[in-house]
Amino acid sequence: MEEIFQSKNDSIYLPGADLFLDARKKQPFGYISHAHGDHIARHTRILCTPETARILSLRLKKPDILTLPFFRKNKINGTSVTLLPAGHILGSAQIYYETEEGSLLYTGDIRAKASRTAESLTYHSCDVLVMETTFGSPRFRFPPRKEVEEELLAVVRQKLSRGTTPVIFAYPLGKAQEALHLLCHANLPVAVDYSILRYVYIYEKLGIKFGSYERFKHNDYRDKVLLLPIMARKNKYLEHIVDKYTIFLSGWGMDNNAPQRFGVDAVLPYSDHADFDELLTFVDRVHPKRVYCTHGIDDFVAILKEKGYWSKPLTESDQHNLFY
Template sequence: MLRVEYREGLYLPDIDLWLDADGPRDRCVISHAHSDHIAEHRAIVSTPETARIFQHRRGEAEIETLRYFERRDYGRYALTLIPAGHCLGSAMILVEADGERLVYTGDFKLRPNVVAETAVIVPCDTLVTESTFGEPLYRFPPDVVTAERLYAAVDRALSDDRVPVVLAYALGKSQEALELLLRRGYRVALHGSVWNVTEIYRELGVEFSGAYEKYDRERLKGRVLITPPGCRKQPMVQNIERRYIIMLTGWALSKSAPYMYKDVDLVLPLSDHADFDDLVRLARESGAGRIITMHGAPKFAAHLRDMGFVAEHLAHHPGSTKGAKKQAPKKASNAIAQTLFD
């Protein structure tokens, strides 16, 4: 079987292949363009959508694109990118080498995503999976239920002459929140970073259910503002005298949520990651004989072993922080950093 190592990025030494490396590499396959999965590589392989967002965030690189389900042979191995459902262009990476099929999930979501391709499960021998929400506590309600709670909160805030401020990171969840709000006819203003990524979504063919505006502090009345979580302590949000802050994060189900988000009015469990049940579903439906977990809860591998799977947690290279970013926050002071990537 292919050896799998974590050396400041996922590395397959038998075929000299890097996946989602933390630091610059001569060549790296990237699953999606969130900042904790990309670096200033000399050359990348990704979907066309991820490549476009990578260019926006990291600048120029030598780019090779693969469309979903397009199999490309590199001699020692072949690559196929499979929809992951996490954000626009996100992909699970299927590596075929020496008769083995290995799937690296990157970040994924099996539930339908209103502005991204729905994830597809493919059979494999080895599954290397994220485990961000790999504890039984994290079983998300249906997104439609969470959306209705969002609408009710926005309605209450607007009727009370307050500005609803929705906290969601700039790539992926902001566009999902935007589409949900536009479907109900709300007027929505976007923080500059959210606006920029949303315009790229439109450039790439995503059709939203209405018009939206770029943030203008003089034109917030009657509008919902979508902004990254890190902005909630900045003047842009703090200077809104009558505000109602809504955080969208899977960590809403954490027992520590009331303390982590004590400066937020409402925390809703809208996530673009798989919850515990979907992590288990992927393990089961992939048919993998070997499962390697990473990027999250080390105990998830133990849960899988209890269910009869052959599973282990991949230890991170000493000094690497990538895996830590995906573990449940333990202190309120960590809340902003954690919600950048959930």
């Protein structure tokens, strides 16, 4: 059991399959749980879902990819590997790994709440659980998704009616597509930055229907909702839009000082990660013998121990992208 996985080259390594999980540096054979930048490296050979492979084709040149559809068991070096939906972004997967010694579930990033554009999270029992616990603290209990969506639509409509330009910032892959789906289905006039659209086009090819939107042009913003990448919030062209209201979509919106921290008027807790209660529910439903936490807040390991789980942080110095 102890050896079902190892920490090797600053990464999680499955010796039975000779496979690295979400390694940040190039490896001979690497599993990529989803296409966010902090989970990708140019591995010699990549294992991922077909959806993630489509998105990766924008980010990596001619990758050598073994695609594995959800729920299909595959043999690798005498071990067995199955990819299960993680609910985080389109194509995001957990990996369920079985050897003669036992089973391991590695979650990657997960979201439990229903998504507009990603597959629904799957719960699968296992012996060893390696999970992301980004929001693993009781202060991160997100309001119901519908409530946050209604709040966003209400603010946007109010600002438009007063001639103010609503500017929504989101991470360009995953979160921005959720927001676009919401805004289009509410029949709002949305102008979308190309850094977001390039992923939207792939989502559409994979069957997600957004409806009507246009590409954002810097001087054409009146009477429109702008959907821009969070990285653009300090761009010069925004200074020309004098009457604007800026909103960032992020789980960090639960922190009161989030608007100052991110330099926007409001931060709404519209997250593509599981919140504290959902992480606890996940562990209970998966019911592992051991839990290793990544991206974590130490609170969560302590809380799992209190609940009687064997639990440990995987690394002390995990960095995670704040913009998700």
